[in-house]
Amino acid sequence: MSTHVHDESAGRRLVDGFGRVASDLRVSVTDRCNLRCTYCMPAEGLDWLPKPELLTFEELTRVIGVAVELGVTSVRLTGGEPLLRRGLPELVRQIAALEPRPSIAMTTNGLGLDRLAAPLRDAGLDRVNVSLDTVDRAAFADLTRRDRLADVVAGLAAAAAAGLSPVKVNAVAMRGVNDEGVADLLQWCLDRGYELRFIEQMPLDAQHAWQRSSMVTQAEVLERLGERFTLTPTPQERGSAPAQTWLVDGGPAIVGVIASVSQPFCGACDRLRLTADGQLRSCLFARTEDDLRTPLRAGASDDELARLMMTLVAGKKAGHGIDDPTFLQPSRPMSAIGG
Numbered sequence: 001m002s003t004h005v006h007d008e009s010a011g012r013r014l015v016d017g018f019g020r021v022a023s024d025l026r027v028s029v030t031d032r033c034n035l036r037c038t039y040c041m042p043a044e045g046l047d048w049l050p051k052p053e054l055l056t057f058e059e060l061t062r063v064i065g066v067a068v069e070l071g072v073t074s075v076r077l078t079g080g081e082p083l084l085r086r087g088l089p090e091l092v093r094q095i096a097a098l099e100p101r102p103s104i105a106m107t108t109n110g111l112g113l114d115r116l117a118a119p120l121r122d123a124g125l126d127r128v129n130v131s132l133d134t135v136d137r138a139a140f141a142d143l144t145r146r147d148r149l150a151d152v153v154a155g156l157a158a159a160a161a162a163g164l165s166p167v168k169v170n171a172v173a174m175r176g177v178n179d180e181g182v183a184d185l186l187q188w189c190l191d192r193g194y195e196l197r198f199i200e201q202m203p204l205d206a207q208h209a210w211q212r213s214s215m216v217t218q219a220e221v222l223e224r225l226g227e228r229f230t231l232t233p234t235p236q237e238r239g240s241a242p243a244q245t246w247l248v249d250g251g252p253a254i255v256g257v258i259a260s261v262s263q264p265f266c267g268a269c270d271r272l273r274l275t276a277d278g279q280l281r282s283c284l285f286a287r288t289e290d291d292l293r294t295p296l297r298a299g300a301s302d303d304e305l306a307r308l309m310m311t312l313v314a315g316k317k318a319g320h321g322i323d324d325p326t327f328l329q330p331s332r333p334m335s336a337i338g339g
């Protein structure tokens, strides 16, 4: 178990050179996945991390505990597909036992959630975001390269039934694949009480095939939704949330768009990421990582881990730089970073 860093870390926070404070830690628990979404993974040929390289639950909880001591208040489990990590409720239980207890959320493709939603909730999971780009079975199979729409739908229903609230749905809009169906998808989510957010596709695909010119923008999504619904900006402050939200037909239902490319929100970023093999990343698009696994396994103290985290965050860049002529996509694909 973790030796706490109360004395040394008192008053210390994860602050970067632009005054942003990291309070949201996104933890990838595996790089494996049972879907092959075209905007994320190649059809085949991506090697998985060897098991000994993955942080154990105890190692993950130790790192998360140090981050919590440094002011992290929310933890999101992601992947790859987090539900593929065996025994996941036990990890959630360990994180929920940290003090102060961070909020615990998960981003998942929903496969297997029908079985795991209740145990995860019992272990302390607070809420889930489920990725679902279309409710058209053929388009789903095209986009994910697997015919598993029914499993995702069942997973979503189980999440709602287990009280993992709010249940949010993430949809990456793809031209010629699901962009014409955005209003249908919104209606489907409204009918079931799920909060839908559209996501602009980012250059994080394993194939490095992203092109800005073919990306479906926030403006296009809003235009299509506007043909069927009346959207008005929500009155709440957005804070550091990636999603900008609108009331649908006067509310209370809302829809969001995560416009990372056309309307970057890096100026308010509060995120820090840990990969399944124990590398700390200050940004989705970071080109360098800090190895925490080696010191962790060599017996580093919590204070030493805390210093490594603070140094990494201090060097965080202002933004993703997608529009810079020198922009280079990170070598890890989205599935190995965690989204």
Ligand SMILES: Nc1nc2c(ncn2[C@@H]2O[C@H](COP(=O)(O)OP(=O)(O)OP(=O)(O)O)[C@@H](O)[C@H]2O)c(=O)[nH]1
Residues within 6 Å of the ligand: 076, 078, 107, 129, 168, 170, 199, 241, 242, 243, 258, 260, 269, 271, 284, 320, 338, 339
């Ligand atoms: N550019 C960028 N995109 C992000 C960031 N965090 C999340 N996203 C993207 O937003 C989409 C949805 O992410 P989620 O994992 O559901 O997280 P979230 O939107 O922060 O979740 P909520 O707290 O429920 O709003 C994914 O495509 C993520 O890659 C970020 O810090 N930067």
Ligand SMILES: C[S@@+](CC[C@H](N)C(=O)[O-])C[C@H]1O[C@@H](n2cnc3c(N)ncnc32)[C@H](O)[C@@H]1O
Residues within 6 Å of the ligand: 033, 039, 040, 078, 079, 080, 081, 082, 107, 108, 109, 129, 130, 131, 170, 171, 172, 199, 200, 201, 202, 203, 204, 205, 334, 335, 338, 339
């Ligand atoms: C990498 S996935 C990991 C968790 C889980 N497998 C899932 O799909 O929800 C996290 C989120 O990133 C999104 N995503 C993946 N590749 C993306 C890309 N190139 N651009 C924007 N979002 C992407 C997915 O749609 C998903 O909502």
Ligand code: SF4
Residues within 6 Å of the ligand: 033, 034, 035, 036, 037, 040, 041, 079, 080, 081, 109, 131, 334, 335
């Ligand atoms: S987006 Fe999620 S479900 Fe789709 S391939 Fe990537 S990791 Fe898997």
Ligand code: SF4
Residues within 6 Å of the ligand: 265, 266, 267, 269, 270, 271, 282, 283, 284, 285, 317, 318, 319, 320
């Ligand atoms: S792209 Fe990087 S800096 Fe911008 S919001 Fe995402 S993680 Fe933060």
